[in-house]
Amino acid sequence: MLLLLLTVVFIVSCKDKQEDEMIVYNKHAAKRQHADSVINVKIITEMPPTFDIGRKATSAEINEWDIDVRADGKGLPEGSGNATEGKAIFTQKCAACHGKDGEGGAYARLVAAMGDTVKTKTIGNYWPWSTTLFDYIRRTMPYNMPGSLKDNEVYSLTAYLLYRNKIIDSSKIIDARSLPGVVMPARKYYVNDDRRGGPEVR
Amino acid sequence: MERPKEEKEYSFNDSKKINRRLLLGSVAASAVIALVKTTTGQLVPAAVPKHVSVPPDPTKVQGPPPGALGTRSPFEQLAKKTSDTSSRTPLQSLYGVITPSDLHFERHHGGVPVIDPTAYKLVIHGMVKRPMTFTLNDLKRFPSASRIAFLECSGNFRSGKEEMTPQEICGLTSQSEWTGVMLSTLFREVGASPKATWFLAEGSDAAVMTRSIPMSKGWNDAMIAYGQNGEALRPQQGYPARLFLPGWEGNTNVKWIRRIEVSDQPFMTREETSKYTENIKDGKIRQFSFDMDARSIITFPAYPVQLDKGWVEIKGLAWSGRGKILTVEVSVDAGKKWYSATLQEPVLDKAHTRFRFLWKWNGHETEIMSRAIDETGYTQPTLQQLTDARGNDMGGYHLNPITAWAIKRDGRVLFKPEKWK
Numbered sequence: 001m002l003l004l005l006l007t008v009v010f011i012v013s014c015k016d017k018q019e020d021e022m023i024v025y026n027k028h029a030a031k032r033q034h035a036d037s038v039i040n041v042k043i044i045t046e047m048p049p050t051f052d053i054g055r056k057a058t059s060a061e062i063n064e065w066d067i068d069v070r071a072d073g074k075g076l077p078e079g080s081g082n083a084t085e086g087k088a089i090f091t092q093k094c095a096a097c098h099g100k101d102g103e104g105g106a107y108a109r110l111v112a113a114m115g116d117t118v119k120t121k122t123i124g125n126y127w128p129w130s131t132t133l134f135d136y137i138r139r140t141m142p143y144n145m146p147g148s149l150k151d152n153e154v155y156s157l158t159a160y161l162l163y164r165n166k167i168i169d170s171s172k173i174i175d176a177r178s179l180p181g182v183v184m185p186a187r188k189y190y191v192n193d194d195r196r197g198g199p200e201v202r
Numbered sequence: 203m204e205r206p207k208e209e210k211e212y213s214f215n216d217s218k219k220i221n222r223r224l225l226l227g228s229v230a231a232s233a234v235i236a237l238v239k240t241t242t243g244q245l246v247p248a249a250v251p252k253h254v255s256v257p258p259d260p261t262k263v264q265g266p267p268p269g270a271l272g273t274r275s276p277f278e279q280l281a282k283k284t285s286d287t288s289s290r291t292p293l294q295s296l297y298g299v300i301t302p303s304d305l306h307f308e309r310h311h312g313g314v315p316v317i318d319p320t321a322y323k324l325v326i327h328g329m330v331k332r333p334m335t336f337t338l339n340d341l342k343r344f345p346s347a348s349r350i351a352f353l354e355c356s357g358n359f360r361s362g363k364e365e366m367t368p369q370e371i372c373g374l375t376s377q378s379e380w381t382g383v384m385l386s387t388l389f390r391e392v393g394a395s396p397k398a399t400w401f402l403a404e405g406s407d408a409a410v411m412t413r414s415i416p417m418s419k420g421w422n423d424a425m426i427a428y429g430q431n432g433e434a435l436r437p438q439q440g441y442p443a444r445l446f447l448p449g450w451e452g453n454t455n456v457k458w459i460r461r462i463e464v465s466d467q468p469f470m471t472r473e474e475t476s477k478y479t480e481n482i483k484d485g486k487i488r489q490f491s492f493d494m495d496a497r498s499i500i501t502f503p504a505y506p507v508q509l510d511k512g513w514v515e516i517k518g519l520a521w522s523g524r525g526k527i528l529t530v531e532v533s534v535d536a537g538k539k540w541y542s543a544t545l546q547e548p549v550l551d552k553a554h555t556r557f558r559f560l561w562k563w564n565g566h567e568t569e570i571m572s573r574a575i576d577e578t579g580y581t582q583p584t585l586q587q588l589t590d591a592r593g594n595d596m597g598g599y600h601l602n603p604i605t606a607w608a609i610k611r612d613g614r615v616l617f618k619p620e621k622w623k
Contacts, residue, residue: 132476191487
């Protein structure tokens, strides 16, 4: 009985000792050894690999927010759309700002094919990636009800705007497989920033 | 030595006088007093605000007791200049290098969201060992860091007419002391993959703003900031937490940040393709132009100041997204000769730096201007140098030309707009 009690006390005190151990981070510890004579203080000179702050993200919370679509199509959802359905949705939800057929109004002009005389930057003459259309329309349009469109509606609007900018035929079905393959006319003009500081103005 | 005579009145221009007593408490220099435009376009000092009662002698009445919040003097009429898409810092009205938080410029794409700090979370996932969620309290528990640095919109250039203030020309730059947790600390916590090359930063505004950022910037000096000038971020600057990327174009500093996805390629979001890219020569379009090149502007004397003959302290700001300001040169003869200005120490990395230059104006017409030189050896270009480098179709982003002010014989100071299209 006594032995058992002693064992328990020993185990508890060991545990206590471990939890009581103070760890301090001091990258200059080597120069200041004299100050470190306090019992039970462990000094580390490297930052701990983690601080154990925060919690594991659940798949549900990641999926709820992970709405981005990459240029290679990663992130595109199921569903599909076409230009005809897109025109109907555009008339109802987009034309008030962007003009009857995307030719511009209170807000940006969206339609002008590459080589057109229109100077404004549009999807047809400036946007380099077709996937950006889906990503952007889904995350923030229409302006008065951002993020309210269903995936099929977004596919249809994407198809309509690509068609209006003379990039696809009116009959093309736009979905997760076909959209990344739509090559935008302006893509070939894009180059990475080449400014580097130094004497040369770029 | 004879002391200067006590003046009874300050004169602002020949036609308007103001009683000195009304100005007690404001700084005794004519240049700092707010000017307003009359219906005839004449500039006159702002009147004493109607709700302020000014005692004949403040030493003969008790003032109000200590208050819970300090307030700006009612004589100081500071305001941002707003448009549909942005609001601009009144650079010409500020001293030193810190922008008061309520005067920090604003540019957002879906308005200012209201976020409950107790419900706030930041999710980091993608190419990481441990996808994690951090509350605001979690972020504040990590080792913290503070740094003073500017933040500038890459669309920060306006021109077109002579009657433009520094605020109107280049008020989309501001400076704060930012406090937060280094993003590198969070990358270590989640075990970000060494193979990752880009991350997506996403805001929780109605634009659900996204930008792709190279991991190297994330590891180097990126911060998830929750503090600004000693207090929590202002909602307009991303409350309760934002990405802060020292020296990089404002738009990449995603506000109200809710999610970071670690990846091995850029996402080609709308803001890094159809916006924040610029036409350069040969029909090319430049993308991922992150660094803000060196720039400076004289903020005094500048429109709408009415200059008096005699000694003038030319003052202004200089900054570079690529490091420290090495020198600011000032010309008072339309760019023929250049002289080094005095820089206010300490000169900080990627920070607004105050410069000053003493000059005695003799009343002749001239042009004054400044150019910044940073530690990479880059000299702020003229507009002509920019068009030479980028072509006449150059886009409106990353324009940092030398700004010239024309001083007229009658003391008017006017912006000298230049055309390039």
